[in-house]
Amino acid sequence: MTTTRASGREQAGPATTTPIRPPIDPKVRGLRIVVGVVAAAAALYAPFYFPAAQNKVLSQALYLAIAAMGLNLLTGFNGQVSIGHGAFFGVGAFTSGLLVVKQGWPYEATIPVAALVAAVVGLLVGFPALRVRGLYLALVTLGLAVLFPQLGQKYVKGSGGVPLLQPSLTDTKSLLQGLADDQYAYYLTLLVLVIVTLLTWSLVNSRAGRAMVAVRDQELAAATVGVNLAQVKVLTFAISAAYAGAAGSLSFMIDRVADATNPVIYFQRSIEFLVAMVVGGAATITGPIVGALAVVLLRRNTEQLIEGKPILSPALFGAALIAIVYVLPEGIIGGVRRLTSRVTHRPPPPSTLTTTTSDTSV
Amino acid sequence: MALLSVRDVSVRFGGVVALDSLSFEIEVGQICALIGPNGAGKTTLFNVVSRLYEASAGSVDFDGRDLLRLAPHKIVELGIARTFQNVALFPALTVLENVMVGAHAHGKVGFGRGLVHLGVRSEETAMRRRGLDILDRLGLVELAHRPAAGLPFGTLKRIEFARALATEPKLLMLDEPANGLTHGEVDELGTTIREIRDQFDLTMLLVEHHMTMVMAISDHIVVLDFGRKIAEGPPDAVRNDPKVIEAYLGAPA
Amino acid sequence: MTLFLQQLVNGIGNGVVYGAVALALVLIYRTTGVLNFAQGEMALFTTYLAWKFARSVPVAAAIALAFVIGFVGGAIIERVLIRPVEEARSPLNVVIVTLxxxxxxxxxxxxxxxxxxxxxxxxxxxxxxxxxxVGTTRAVKVGAVSVSWAVIALALMMVAVCALLWLLFQKTRLGLALRAVASNPESSRLVGINAGLTLMLGWALSAGLGAIVGPLVAARSTGFDASLMQGVLVFAFSAAALGGFDSVLGAVVGGLVVGIAEALTTQYVDPLNGIEVLLPLLLILGVLLIRPNGLFGRRTVERV
Structure with a gap:
């Protein structure tokens, strides 16, 4: 005999007068709208204003943003630290590369395929990742990022027998009349970024998104309310890998190469994603976008500041990173939120990534 | 018929025996209290029932079903919810969102639907309304949109209570719910527990140290010491049981 | 057989290097909970210092001087750059700082x-x-196997370092304080331990260790430049993960395992030619799947 469950009969009360969503200060709302419109306008107009070389840099920032957003899902929202997302990026780049160069596919069709392949690899990594926590997970992912170019060396023979694939000039040409190739590439990347941002926004504000955060902060308690830990962790891995794969695919178009000749290149990519995520604001939606722009801008400026002493450039970049983390420990978006909360005298939204159960320390 | 049936459950951690052949039952609709000195094994029992610990021996049946075969995230589907001794809320979420996570098992939007926004809006609205109702019932509704981090311990305990209610349980296990409350608040809590039991048609299992509250609201008490049950029965019987007095106060000189 | 032993010796040589850097990583991790990506570069800097000093003083003295500077430098870095960020309790930020x-x-x-x-x-x-x-290193012949003095020196250094560290951690009050702070900084302060000093000491020891290992690695080859430690770092991380990040013994064993595995794979497993790094990585993955905290790491117990 099983008992029936009561759903709980409640009396009518003040619960009905409390808004179901936190009220937003109209000043903040106004500000957000203005910023949003300006940003959108700038983003749409940019490729007509800048020369091709600059557009390429902007496009690079955009695909960096996509990859960083993917990493943010896994590391920011779900707490699984990965310093190997470059590997998924590489998977995406080489999937597109192989399909375009060896199979003659139209480039645009390879983007979803690249994301899918990367997602599958992410799934395969996500399962063993369940066994390995925090620091060790980070190191295993590091190993992946280092392993990937090695695998490329072994199994991919591009031009000259090295794992380097390049599209022919016609492969990634603009599909739209009136747009130069670099402008088209920019818009395509922007489109993917917008789509990906909307997906992220929807996910994070849904039951699944809350489950991701719950698993990050108190996984045992999450299990006791019915969250399937393994499922959440593995799926987050797969989805975040898909984002990185899509970014990699876009990089094939923009940089016109899929290159695994340098053994540390995908490790460097992984670090790039991580930096963009942290600088922009971990566990925020727009953080990775802002962070990616900041990182790319910063790199350009430190490179330009020292003509003739190229060694100084990474040193300055490193110093700048340290400074940013000091001044804005919650990233740029985190800092903006604190600022607006001070202005509106409302409490700031919950801290983006405070560590209570810290996964990276024993 | 017994809702929860614990039979000869033993839990060993290496050489330490946390629970030693523990057996007791809880009837539907009862408020049952699990008491005993610190380290007696009370939270261990909770962890066995919520499947966070493996039992070395014995069986636990809930509503006729064998619990010990289930994964931890499945027990909420049977209707068991619990709170934690040291509060395990999600600090990055608001109070309301914490309660909404409690309703996770009743939701449908997974990663697929979450990404493409299918059914998200309606589910969110429904979950938020329901969460606010529960918060209201526990007098927490003003805090709904505040981050859970930084609130006083007693408040956090109540939020956890709300989260557990959101799972729509049949059996609600509360681990030291009166921790951190003043005397007045403890009395209020006792009343609240009884009212909620009646209103939501629940069965409750409490671990508690506040004897006045335990004696006042419990229908049935189980006393543990060193992992073993040393007494069981209604409050009056337990209160006067010499073994219980000895466990708490020591043997008479 | 001779070839096998020879490769074994080579592997041990590399293994000691990986193990020593892994040890430095573990030291910092055990005392401050930080994963220090800059470990290799800190060793690089002190190596350059040793080289500079060695132009005027005997090389052993140069290394000793570099040790002192590294020791002090490590302490300063911890206090000035790492501590403020660490106290904000965001491990990702600390990673960025080390980057x-x-x-x-x-x-x-x-x-x-x-x-x-x-x-x-x-x-x-x-x-x-x-x-x-500079000259070329002499070798000692053990049977048919030629053991380079470089390997011997590295091995001796490793033994000495391990012995000293063991004495420090297990037999001194300071070592006890170090372990306490690593385990629970707040409680350590409450019992009167100067947590700040011990945190600095962890970094100081680690940087000092790097100042000894770096020059030895540099001396082992015919020349060195700024990329000296970059190949080592990944293997050092792998070694530390393999051994368990909170185990001194684990770092050493891990390093040896990785070094020997690498040498033997290069020699014997031809299909893996070019991707020798696969073997240590697979090894680590395998070990971590069976023992998720590394070979010698301690299980983290969560009290619910």
Missing amino acids: GLFLGINALPQLIFGTDSQQMPKPWPSDAAPGDV
């Missing part, structure tokens, strides 16, 4: 000393023709 350090400290010696390849004099028996500052 920034990686870039900065890698660039520093290049700025000061230039980017040319340099040569480190050898602090062990070697043959030098007249005018040759």
Whole structure:
């Protein structure tokens, strides 16, 4: 005999007068709208204003943003630290590369395929990742990022027998009349970024998104309310890998190469994603976008500041990173939120990534 | 018929025996209290029932079903919810969102639907309304949109209570719910527990140290010491049981 | 058989290097809970210092001087750069700081000393023709196997370091304090331990260790430049993960395992030619799947 469950009969009360969503200060709302419109306008107009070389840099920032957003899902929202997302990026780049160069596919069709392949690899990594926590997970992912170019060396023979694939000039040409190739590439990347941002926004504000955060902060308690830990962790891995794969695919178009000749290149990519995520604001939606722009801008400026002493450039970049983390420990978006909360005298939204159960320390 | 049936459950951690052949039952609709000195094994029992610990021996049946075969995230589907001794809320979420996570098992939007926004809006609205109702019932509704981090311990305990209610349980296990409350608040809590039991048609299992509250609201008490049950029965019987007095106060000189 | 033993010896040589850097990583991790990406570059900087000093003083003294500077430098870095960020309880931010350090400290010696390849004099028996500052390392013949003095020196250093560290951690009050702070900084402060000093000490020891290992690695080859430690770092991380990040013994064992596995794979497993790094990585993955905290790591117990 099983008992029936009561759903709980409640009396009518003040619960009905409390808004179901936190009220937003109209000043903040106004500000957000203005910023949003300006940003959108700038983003749409940019490729007509800048020369091709600059557009390429902007496009690079955009695909960096996509990859960083993917990493943010896994590391920011779900707490699984990965310093190997470059590997998924590489998977995406080489999937597109192989399909375009060896199979003659139209480039645009390879983007979803690249994301899918990367997602599958992410799934395969996500399962063993369940066994390995925090620091060790980070190191295993590091190993992946280092392993990937090695695998490329072994199994991919591009031009000259090295794992380097390049599209022919016609492969990634603009599909739209009136747009130069670099402008088209920019818009395509922007489109993917917008789509990906909307997906992220929807996910994070849904039951699944809350489950991701719950698993990050108190996984045992999450299990006791019915969250399937393994499922959440593995799926987050797969989805975040898909984002990185899509970014990699876009990089094939923009940089016109899929290159695994340098053994540390995908490790460097992984670090790039991580930096963009942290600088922009971990566990925020727009953080990775802002962070990616900041990182790319910063790199350009430190490179330009020292003509003739190229060694100084990474040193300055490193110093700048340290400074940013000091001044804005919650990233740029985190800092903006604190600022607006001070202005509106409302409490700031919950801290983006405070560590209570810290996964990276024993 | 017994809702929860614990039979000869033993839990060993290496050489330490946390629970030693523990057996007791809880009837539907009862408020049952699990008491005993610190380290007696009370939270261990909770962890066995919520499947966070493996039992070395014995069986636990809930509503006729064998619990010990289930994964931890499945027990909420049977209707068991619990709170934690040291509060395990999600600090990055608001109070309301914490309660909404409690309703996770009743939701449908997974990663697929979450990404493409299918059914998200309606589910969110429904979950938020329901969460606010529960918060209201526990007098927490003003805090709904505040981050859970930084609130006083007693408040956090109540939020956890709300989260557990959101799972729509049949059996609600509360681990030291009166921790951190003043005397007045403890009395209020006792009343609240009884009212909620009646209103939501629940069965409750409490671990508690506040004897006045335990004696006042419990229908049935189980006393543990060193992992073993040393007494069981209604409050009056337990209160006067010499073994219980000895466990708490020591043997008479 | 001779070939096998020879490769084994080579593997041990590399393994000691990986193990020593892994040890430095573990030291910092055990005492401050930080994963220090800049470990290799810190060793690089002190290596350059040792090289500079060795132009005027005997190489052993140069290394000793570099040790002192590394020791002090490590303490300062912890206090000034790491501590404020660590106290904000965001481990990702700390990672970013160590990455920034990686870039900065890698660039520093290049700025000061230039980017040319340099040569480190050898602090062990070697043959030098007249005018040759550096010379070539002598080897000791054990049966048919030739054991380079470099390997012997590295091994001796490792044994000495391990012995000293063991004494420190297990037999001194300071070592006890170090372990306490690593486990629970707040409670340590409450019992009167100066947590700040011990945190600095962890970094100081680690940087000092790097100042000893770096020059030995540099002396082992015919020349060194700013990329000296970059190949080592990944293997050191792998070694530390393999052994368990909170175990000194684990770091050493891990290093040896990785070094030997690498040497034997290069020699014997031909299909893996070119991707030797696969084997240590697979090894680590395998070990972590069976023992998720590394071979010697301690299980983290969560009290619910």
